[in-house]
C-alpha cells in the first residue's frame with residue numbers, strides 16, 4: 001500500500017470512528033447520583049412521570065449496591081424502580097389508574113415527537129430482578145415499552161408474569177418481548193428465562209423508516225448478539241420509551257384494566273435497570289459491548305463491522 005492510499009484509509013477510518021454511534025439519549029446514571037438526583041432537572045429522566053400521585057421520583061428509585069451492567073461505564077450506577085400500594089398514577093385529577101401499580105423512568109429528552117423515534121435507532125438497556133422485592137407473577141408486568149404519541153398502542157413491549165393473551169400454563173418467569181400490541185396477531189419477538197442475579201442485556205434496533213424491529217441480547221458481560229433478524233413490526237407513531245414496572249390487575253373479563261380488577265395490598269416490589277441509552281444506527285453502527293476505556297463516549301462505542309485494520313473493539 002502506497003503512502004497516499006495508507007493516508008486515505010487512515011483518514012477514512014478516523015472519519016468512520018468519529019461518527020460511530022452518536023448518542024440520541026443517555027439514561028446512564030452518573031456516578032455519585034443519589035435518589036434525590038432523580039428529582040432534579042439534571043436527572044437523565046423526567047421528574048414528573050410516571051409514579052404514584054402522591055410520590056416523587058426520589059421516593060420511587062433506589063440505587064442498589066450491585067455491579068453495573070454491560071454499558072455502565074464511567075462508574076454509571078444501576079437504578080431500581082419500586083412499587084408500593086402508593087404507586088397509583090393519575091394522568092389527570094379525574095383519571096386515577098387504580099387498576100395499575102406503576103413506576104417508570106422516561107428519558108428526559110424523549111418528549112414524544114423528538115428524533116429518538118425517527119430514522120434508525122438502537123435502544124439499549126439491561127434489566128435484573130431484585131430478589132428482595134420480588135414480583136407477583138400471577139400478574140402481568142410491562143417492563144420496557146414504547147408508547148406511541150397518541151397513547152393508543154405500544155409498538156414493542158417487554159413483559160413478564162402472567163401475560164394476557166398467551167397460552168394458559170406458559171412459564172410466568174419469562175421475559176417476553178412483544179411487537180405492536182395493536183397488531184391482529186401480537187408477535188412474540190423474543191423470550192428468555194428471567195433468571196435472578198443476572199443482567200439481561202437488550203439491544204433493540206428500531207428502523208422507523210421501514211417498520212422493522214431487530215433484537216440483540218446477552219447476559220452479564222457477554223457482548224450483545226443478534227437473536228432475531230429485522231422483522232416487520234409497525235413502530236410508527238413516535239412516542240415515549242418507558243423503563244420500569246407497570247403491574248396489571250388480575251380478574252376476568254375486564255373492560256378497563258386501568259381502573260378495574262384486583263391488586264393485592266402491602267406490596268414491596270422492584271426491578272433494576274442499567275445501561276439505558278439510545279444510539280443512532282443510521283450509519284450501520286450498533287454497540288455490542290463497551291470499549292474498555294469509555295462506552296459512554298459515543299466516539300469509542302463498538303462498531304459492529306470489523307474495521308479496515310481488522311480490529312474489533
Ligand SMILES: *[C@@H]1O[C@H](CO)[C@@H](O)[C@H](O)[C@H]1NC(C)=O
Nearest residue numbers: 052053054086088089090096
Ligand atoms: C393522594 O393523597 C390524597 C390526599 O390525601 C388522597 O385523597 C388521594 O387518594 C391520594 N392518591 C392516591 C392515588 O393514593
Ligand SMILES: *[C@@H]1O[C@H](CO)[C@@H](O)[C@H](O)[C@H]1NC(C)=O
Nearest residue numbers: 109110111112113114115116
Ligand atoms: C420535543 O423535542 C423536539 C426535539 O428536541 C422539539 O423540536 C419539540 O419542540 C419538542 N416538543 C415539545 C412539545 O416540547
Ligand SMILES: *[C@@H]1O[C@H](CO)[C@@H](O)[C@H](O)[C@H]1NC(C)=O
Nearest residue numbers: 136137138139250262263264
Ligand atoms: C399474587 O396475586 C394474586 C392474584 O392477584 C393474589 O391472589 C395473591 O394473593 C398475590 N400474592 C401475594 C403474595 O400477594
Ligand SMILES: *[C@@H]1O[C@H](CO)[C@@H](O)[C@H](O)[C@H]1NC(C)=O
Nearest residue numbers: 166170174176188190191192
Ligand atoms: C420462546 O422462544 C422459543 C425459541 O425461539 C420459542 O420456541 C418459544 O415458542 C418462545 N415462547 C414464547 C412464549 O414466546
Ligand SMILES: *[C@@H]1O[C@H](CO)[C@@H](O)[C@H](O)[C@H]1NC(C)=O
Nearest residue numbers: 208209210211233234235236
Ligand atoms: C408503518 O406501518 C404503519 C401501519 O401500516 C403505516 O401507517 C406507516 O406509514 C408505516 N411507516 C413506514 C415508514 O412505512
Ligand SMILES: *[C@@H]1O[C@H](CO)[C@@H](O)[C@H](O)[C@H]1NC(C)=O
Nearest residue numbers: 214225226227228229230304
Ligand atoms: C446481525 O444483524 C445485522 C443486521 O441484520 C447484520 O448486518 C449482521 O451481520 C448480523 N450479525 C451477525 C453476527 O450475524
Ligand SMILES: *[C@@H]1O[C@H](CO)[C@@H](O)[C@H](O)[C@H]1NC(C)=O
Nearest residue numbers: 250251252253254255261262
Ligand atoms: C367471563 O366471560 C366468559 C365468556 O363470556 C364467561 O364464561 C365467564 O363466566 C366470565 N367470567 C366472569 C368472572 O364474569
Ligand SMILES: *[C@@H]1O[C@H](CO)[C@@H](O)[C@H](O)[C@H]1NC(C)=O
Nearest residue numbers: 023294295296297298299300
Ligand atoms: C469522548 O472522549 C474524548 C477524548 O477523550 C473527549 O474529548 C470527549 O469529550 C468525549 N465525549 C463525550 C461525549 O464524553
Ligand SMILES: *[C@@H]1O[C@H](CO)[C@@H](O)[C@H](O)[C@H]1NC(C)=O
Nearest residue numbers: 016283284285303305307308
Ligand atoms: C464501521 O466500520 C466500518 C469499517 O471501518 C466502516 O465502513 C463503517 O462506516 C463504520 N460505521 C460507522 C457507523 O461508522
